[in-house]
Amino acid sequence: MQANTLSGGFADPATQSAHAFRSVMEAMARPGTIQDIHGAVPPAPLSPAMGAVLLTLCDTETPVYLAGDMDCEAARAWLAFHTGAPFVGPAQCMFAVGKWDALTPLAIYPIGTSEYPDRSATLIVECSELAAGATLTGPGIKDQATLSLPELEAFQANRTLFPLGLDFIFTCGERLAALPRSIEVSRSSSEAIAQAGAS
Amino acid sequence: MTEYNFAYLDEQTKRMIRRAILKGLAIPGYQVPFASREMPMPYGWGTGGVQVSAAVLTPKDTFKVIDQGADDTTNAVSIRTFFQRTAGVATTTATSDATVIQTRHRIPEERLHEGQILVYQVPIPEPLRFLEPRESETRKMHSLEEYGLMHVKLYEDISRHGHIATSYAYPVKVEGRYVMDPSPIPKFDNPKLGDMAAIQLFGAGREQRIYALPPYTQVVSLDFEDHPFEASKADHPCGMCGATDSYLDELIIDDAGGRMFVCSDTDYCEARQSAGHKGKDAA
Numbered sequence: 159m160q161a162n163t164l165s166g167g168f169a170d171p172a173t174q175s176a177h178a179f180r181s182v183m184e185a186m187a188r189p190g191t192i193q194d195i196h197g198a199v200p201p202a203p204l205s206p207a208m209g210a211v212l213l214t215l216c217d218t219e220t221p222v223y224l225a226g227d228m229d230c231e232a233a234r235a236w237l238a239f240h241t242g243a244p245f246v247g248p249a250q251c252m253f254a255v256g257k258w259d260a261l262t263p264l265a266i267y268p269i270g271t272s273e274y275p276d277r278s279a280t281l282i283v284e285c286s287e288l289a290a291g292a293t294l295t296g297p298g299i300k301d302q303a304t305l306s307l308p309e310l311e312a313f314q315a316n317r318t319l320f321p322l323g324l325d326f327i328f329t330c331g332e333r334l335a336a337l338p339r340s341i342e343v344s345r346s347s348s349e350a351i352a353q354a355g356a357s
Numbered sequence: 358m359t360e361y362n363f364a365y366l367d368e369q370t371k372r373m374i375r376r377a378i379l380k381g382l383a384i385p386g387y388q389v390p391f392a393s394r395e396m397p398m399p400y401g402w403g404t405g406g407v408q409v410s411a412a413v414l415t416p417k418d419t420f421k422v423i424d425q426g427a428d429d430t431t432n433a434v435s436i437r438t439f440f441q442r443t444a445g446v447a448t449t450t451a452t453s454d455a456t457v458i459q460t461r462h463r464i465p466e467e468r469l470h471e472g473q474i475l476v477y478q479v480p481i482p483e484p485l486r487f488l489e490p491r492e493s494e495t496r497k498m499h500s501l502e503e504y505g506l507m508h509v510k511l512y513e514d515i516s517r518h519g520h521i522a523t524s525y526a527y528p529v530k531v532e533g534r535y536v537m538d539p540s541p542i543p544k545f546d547n548p549k550l551g552d553m554a555a556i557q558l559f560g561a562g563r564e565q566r567i568y569a570l571p572p573y574t575q576v577v578s579l580d581f582e583d584h585p586f587e588a589s590k591a592d593h594p595c596g597m598c599g600a601t602d603s604y605l606d607e608l609i610i611d612d613a614g615g616r617m618f619v620c621s622d623t624d625y626c627e628a629r630q631s632a633g634h635k636g637k638d639a640a
């Protein structure tokens with residue numbers, strides 16, 4: 159076992175996870191807002207934000223799927239030690255962790271049932287940036303919000319499943335944003351103009 | 358070292374509640390099951406709300422508790438003291454200073470702002486329960502959006518009373534999808550549910566359900582074209598502060614049956630009185 163497996167968790171789990179949860183909750187309640195999240199120092203390729211989200215939400219009751227590069231010895235050992243979460247395939251997971259290309263296609267994850275739409279996976283997506291981008295509308299957003307998304311079609315298809323579907327947390331460094339299944343996404347007007355100009 | 362874990366609940370329980378809260382926010386109005394824990398207070402004291410508060414509070418929060426609008430009832434005082442001791446939070450009675458407000462049966466009169474969280478204590482989370490006692494059936498009705506019976510019940514009110522008599526826990530439809538019980542708030546408060554900058558979380562302890570409304574969620578009180586929803590209240594100004602826009606409680610003030618109407622929201626009423634507003638019954 160490597161030394162950094164044992165380190166990098168919350169030094170004061172009760173209060174640090176309380177603060178981290180508030181960041182996650184604000185992000186989920188106000189899609190498009192970018193929140194700071196601190197306290198975790200996980201081994202690469204997990205980002206500090208990714209680590210903090212996992213420490214806050216995962217334990218022995220939450221099966222986790224590690225996709226692509228994230229499925230490595232360092233990440234497995236750190237998560238197993240700090241959360242005890244069992245590792246599973248995408249079809250059984252409650253949380254999936256990875257970069258977008260490794261996580262897709264989305265059809266492999268549980269989307270809940272019509273009587274229990276909450277029995278669905280949350281995808282935690284490591285991103286190279288969090289910024290303005292696509293236009294978001296829906297619950298939690300006053301008029302409209304904006305967020306950089308890895309693509310549009312997958313999220314538009316996910317929205318059509320509502321109230322079933324997947325929820326997304328995007329992490330980058332020590333920041334995060336979220337996109338619940340309830341949100342409509344479309345190309346931002348500036349992108350649409352750029353596209354029109356290019357064609 | 359404190360005698361209790363931070364905010365009383367153990368970390369695993371808080372994680373489970375936090376996961377339920379996130380699902381609730383992602384599916385507005387849908388009742389997420391959770392494994393409710395015993396709390397050191399009776400169920401009637403809002404153990405669902407207390408567990409939700411325990412899962413969201415941080416030591417940096419300023420916490421307010423209202424019971425039917427009042428900060429000073431036994432119930433409100435004990436919940437406030439409980440989190441003061443177990444979570445080290447600051448407490449307040451001023452609505453605008455609070456970051457987390459736990460409430461039973463009211464929404465504060467003062468408009469809430471972004472950054473605030475309103476936690477409701479819910480006795481019966483299922484709006485269809487009085488039509489159908491079986492959980493398996495109500496769950497099916499929600500999944501199929503089978504809400505016709507609910508309208509029939511409201512319409513029976515109209516044929517019997519000439520208007521919709523339901524005045525508390527008046528059902529709403531959230532984002533055109535789930536019918537939701539807003540907890541026993543007066544229907545006067547219903548219009549505030551949808552146009553709210555704060556996050557609204559609902560916790561039912563005995564029935565083990567959590568549900569949520571993200572800010573600015575579309576919330577519509579059920580009604581009929583010929584009988585539109587009306588957010589009614591007693592047609593009086595407040596006797597103490599003179600407010601004409603607040604929800605009023607009727608108080609019996611003497612043995613001769615003398616009555617007086619006062620704001621149910623004590624913080625709102627006191628702030629108005631401090632600002633010099635005076636009602637006809639004020640000393």
Ligand SMILES: [Zn+2]
Pocket residue numbers: 595596597598599600603619620625626627629
């Ligand atoms: Zn008053």
